[in-house]
Amino acid sequence: MRSLPIRPQPGAPTSIASAAGLTLVFVVGLVVCTAAVRGVLLRDPEVESDQTRRSLLLYRHFGPHKDEYDAVFVGSSRFYRGVDPEVFDAEVGRAGLEMRSFNFSMNGMRMPEIIARVDWMLAQKPAKLRWLIVELTTLDPAFREDNRGGQRMIAWHTPRATLDCLSVIGASTRTTAEKLAAARPHLVEFGYRFGNIGLGFEASSRWLGVAPVGPRLKHFDGYESEEEESQRKRGRRKRAGLDEQGEEEDERDDDEVREPADVAAPTFSVAGADDLPPAQERVLAAFVERVEAAGVELIVLRMPRTPRDLTARAARKRGLVPTLLAYDTRAAAPALWAAELYRDASHLNSRGAAAFSKRLAADFVTHVRAGE
Amino acid sequence: MLFVDFVFLPFFATVFLVHWALRTNRARKVWLLAASYFFYGAWDWRFLSLIVFSTAVDYFVGCRLEHAVKRKRWLMLSLCANLGLLGTFKYFNFFVDSAVALLNTAGFDAHESTLRIVLPVGISFYTFQTLSYSIDVYRKKLAPTRSVLDLALFVAFFPQLVAGPIIRAVDFLPQLRTKTVFARTDVRAALVLFLVGFVKKACISDGIAHIPDAYFADPAHFDAVSAWIATLFYAVQIYCDFSGYSDMAIACAALLGYELCENFRHPYFAADITAFWRRWHISLSSWLRDYLYIPLGGNRGSRLFTYRNLMLTMLLGGLWHGAGWNFVIWGALHGAALGVHRAWQRSERSFPSAVRPFVRAVSPLATFLFVCFCWIFFRAESLGDAWIAVRGFCLFDGAGSARVGTLGPWFATGVVAALGVVHLASARHIVEPLWRRAPSWAFALGLAAAVAVVLPFVPLEAKPFIYFQF
Numbered sequence: 001m002r003s004l005p006i007r008p009q010p011g012a013p014t015s016i017a018s019a020a021g022l023t024l025v026f027v028v029g030l031v032v033c034t035a036a037v038r039g040v041l042l043r044d045p046e047v048e049s050d051q052t053r054r055s056l057l058l059y060r061h062f063g064p065h066k067d068e069y070d071a072v073f074v075g076s077s078r079f080y081r082g083v084d085p086e087v088f089d090a091e092v093g094r095a096g097l098e099m100r101s102f103n104f105s106m107n108g109m110r111m112p113e114i115i116a117r118v119d120w121m122l123a124q125k126p127a128k129l130r131w132l133i134v135e136l137t138t139l140d141p142a143f144r145e146d147n148r149g150g151q152r153m154i155a156w157h158t159p160r161a162t163l164d165c166l167s168v169i170g171a172s173t174r175t176t177a178e179k180l181a182a183a184r185p186h187l188v189e190f191g192y193r194f195g196n197i198g199l200g201f202e203a204s205s206r207w208l209g210v211a212p213v214g215p216r217l218k219h220f221d222g223y224e225s226e227e228e229e230s231q232r233k234r235g236r237r238k239r240a241g242l243d244e245q246g247e248e249e250d251e252r253d254d255d256e257v258r259e260p261a262d263v264a265a266p267t268f269s270v271a272g273a274d275d276l277p278p279a280q281e282r283v284l285a286a287f288v289e290r291v292e293a294a295g296v297e298l299i300v301l302r303m304p305r306t307p308r309d310l311t312a313r314a315a316r317k318r319g320l321v322p323t324l325l326a327y328d329t330r331a332a333a334p335a336l337w338a339a340e341l342y343r344d345a346s347h348l349n350s351r352g353a354a355a356f357s358k359r360l361a362a363d364f365v366t367h368v369r370a371g372e
Numbered sequence: 373m374l375f376v377d378f379v380f381l382p383f384f385a386t387v388f389l390v391h392w393a394l395r396t397n398r399a400r401k402v403w404l405l406a407a408s409y410f411f412y413g414a415w416d417w418r419f420l421s422l423i424v425f426s427t428a429v430d431y432f433v434g435c436r437l438e439h440a441v442k443r444k445r446w447l448m449l450s451l452c453a454n455l456g457l458l459g460t461f462k463y464f465n466f467f468v469d470s471a472v473a474l475l476n477t478a479g480f481d482a483h484e485s486t487l488r489i490v491l492p493v494g495i496s497f498y499t500f501q502t503l504s505y506s507i508d509v510y511r512k513k514l515a516p517t518r519s520v521l522d523l524a525l526f527v528a529f530f531p532q533l534v535a536g537p538i539i540r541a542v543d544f545l546p547q548l549r550t551k552t553v554f555a556r557t558d559v560r561a562a563l564v565l566f567l568v569g570f571v572k573k574a575c576i577s578d579g580i581a582h583i584p585d586a587y588f589a590d591p592a593h594f595d596a597v598s599a600w601i602a603t604l605f606y607a608v609q610i611y612c613d614f615s616g617y618s619d620m621a622i623a624c625a626a627l628l629g630y631e632l633c634e635n636f637r638h639p640y641f642a643a644d645i646t647a648f649w650r651r652w653h654i655s656l657s658s659w660l661r662d663y664l665y666i667p668l669g670g671n672r673g674s675r676l677f678t679y680r681n682l683m684l685t686m687l688l689g690g691l692w693h694g695a696g697w698n699f700v701i702w703g704a705l706h707g708a709a710l711g712v713h714r715a716w717q718r719s720e721r722s723f724p725s726a727v728r729p730f731v732r733a734v735s736p737l738a739t740f741l742f743v744c745f746c747w748i749f750f751r752a753e754s755l756g757d758a759w760i761a762v763r764g765f766c767l768f769d770g771a772g773s774a775r776v777g778t779l780g781p782w783f784a785t786g787v788v789a790a791l792g793v794v795h796l797a798s799a800r801h802i803v804e805p806l807w808r809r810a811p812s813w814a815f816a817l818g819l820a821a822a823v824a825v826v827l828p829f830v831p832l833e834a835k836p837f838i839y840f841q842f
Contacts, residue, residue: 154832188378191378196827200828
């Protein structure tokens with residue numbers, strides 16, 4: 001065999017100790033080198049986006065403008081469809097609070113991802129950021145099969161987020177086999193993130209100028225109304241030469257709600273009205289501590305028509321989260337439960353978003369004034 | 373479980389550590405057999421029964437061949453059992469579909485069978501391996517093994533089980549008789565070879581696969597430049613895919629102390645089509661030579677007789693790759709080319725000496741382009757699609773106007789040329805002295821750096837090995 005002559009090598013490890021030593025050198029070298037490579041590849045943070053329109057726009061606008069925002073909303077599609085920062089800012093401004101907010105929400109964003117995204121945001125050290133308004137749900141580490149292996153899932157599997165997920169899985173009452181099955185995708189995603197898998201193609205195609213330019217908007221606050229969305233899709237169909245009913249040409253659009261949070265019920269560590277599973281409590285407490293250490297106030301929000309989830313209430317009761325704005329019962333906000341305000345079972349339409357943003361602004365101002 | 377899968381790493385690490393921790397050769401072999409069956413069962417445990425059946429038949433036949441008087445009958449039993457399995461699982465659908473199409477053409481109202489048989493992974497590879505055992509024992513080139521464990525491990529050895537290289541019993545069984553020694557294992561070469569194979573498969577082959585995939589999904593949609601780009605990229609893809617797998621298989625076996633045969637030797641640098649077949653999928657081409665071409669008579673007859681044997685061998689070689697007419701045509705093209713080259717070699721001596729250097733210079737490029745042309749039939753979804761791609765590739769007559777991928781033709785050519793340069797550097801062993809002579813710590817650090825640089829170029833969506841379907 002010419003390409004691989006099997007023969008003893010000078011300097012080859014002959015003892016277990018030397019083999020272990022060399023393995024350690026390799027592992028340490030790998031950790032250092034992957035971190036260095038990551039630094040080079042992520043000089044343009046957009047590389048880490050999953051290149052869908054929404055994700056690109058968020059990376060593109062939050063990065064350069066991070067020092068302009070006083071408040072950021074982070075949550076699932078209910079937040080993305082339901083909070084219009086323009087209406088919110090105007091309403092708050094009318095009450096004498098000049099501020100600018102940004103909606104950093106994405107379809108299917110669940111608690112582990114929300115925590116990881118907030119950590120990323122805080123690591124950017126946004127100069128003016130004072131309030132983080134977060135949709136708090138059960139810290140459910142389960143995610144759908146078809147979401148695995150995408151750059152978005154990989155991006156939020158930081159060591160801390162992965163450990164959080166594993167600790168919740170480990171503390172659950174599932175069988176060992178079920179725990180292993182649930183832990184495996186998180187370890188794989190973490191491994192992908194550690195190895196910077198897939199980032200090289202995106203970075204090099206940008207360096208070579210062959211990457212698609214993607215969406216560029218002059219003004220973007222993270223919200224897109226139903227009308228803007230259908231106008232954009234009509235324009236795209238027209239450019240692609242398709243009629244109104246035609247198939248979308250560009251599939252890299254995450255406007256379709258691929259994973260509404262109410263599709264998959266929480267499967268791990270479900271909170272009761274008064275109790276919070278210890279693993280969740282630890283993760284949440286650490287999260288709140290990190291947010292507060294950054295000089296930012298955390299406000300937890302429950303949207304109307306949200307599936308029943310007692311985590312936020314339990315966390316509030318235990319004093320883990322300082323502020324809870326809850327609209328998830330009909331009694332709390334009957335006007336916001338009207339069917340004509342919704343595009344589907346739980347996502348607000350443009351009218352609904354405007355109405356909700358106004359109500360939220362009013363409650364927010366009351367909360368801030370009370371604090372003063 | 374693929375070699376490039378995340379789960380393969382803990383699997384192989386466990387196999388490796390336990391293998392070398394075990395003291396006796398027998399315990400190691402039992403462990404490797406269990407790991408091999410687990411590896412194969414991870415795809416579909418039901419098909420393990422086929423491997424066990426094949427092993428049992430050949431063990432029984434091997435024992436009988438040693439003392440039996442009517443030895444040919446026992447060989448026939450092995451041939452029928454192994455080829456019967458292969459024929460049933462691999463070619464049943466093909467023959468039924470072809471018969472239905474033929475009957476419909478003749479005016480009969482025939483319907484496709486509702487019985488569709490699933491192709492077990494790697495059946496073509498391990499069938500040829502077991503056949504080599506029976507035939508070699510029959511030819512008395514090899515003494516039948518007394519150890520059913522050895523034979524079972526020879527058939528199922530996981531590094532090469534599902535996509536080769538096709539090892540011969542005569543090469544592998546003797547290795548199983550002696551205890552493997554870690555100190556004799558060339559760990560450096562094995563690790564480098566695994567990394568090279570990983571880069572070929574995970575970075576290059578999977579990274580460029582979307583271009584030929586898009587083109588061959590609908591060739592009528594694309595222009596002639598796209599036909600060129602897609603064909604050249606497919607040539608790179610299939611080479612990197614298969615040779616990458618072979619490299620990783622050889623490396624895994626080497627880390628366990630076993631030696632597998634070389635499967636590729638820079639085939640795209642071959643000066644002619646005969647040389648190409650001495651460098652491409654060497655374990656298959658040498659198997660076909662030893663167990664088909666030579667028994668058919670080889671070149672021990674008239675010229676026409678030799679051409680016939682070449683054509684038959686390559687037709688069956690084409691059919692081995694897949695049950696489809698496109699593979700038959702691919703084999704026929706290569707069979708014809710081998711015949712033409714044989715005739716050319718005879719007449720070359722009469723060429724003027726001034727022409728010969730020119731022929732020698734042009735020959736590798738012409739061979740490469742011919743091989744690329746043949747890949748069209750290998751890759752196309754149907755004969756109609758193949759014809760469209762051939763028109764684009766040979767006549768610059770594209771059926772559509774779209775351009776495949778985001779790469780321009782010059783950029784695409786640059787990528788292929790850059791890969792060629794890397795390939796050449798590897799062929800000349802330019803980098804080898806660096807990692808051979810480096811101190812151990814420097815080698816470990818260098819390997820870590822290389823892995824860190826390579827991983828970002830692994831696409832998120834891993835593709836199965838092309839040769840798994842064969």
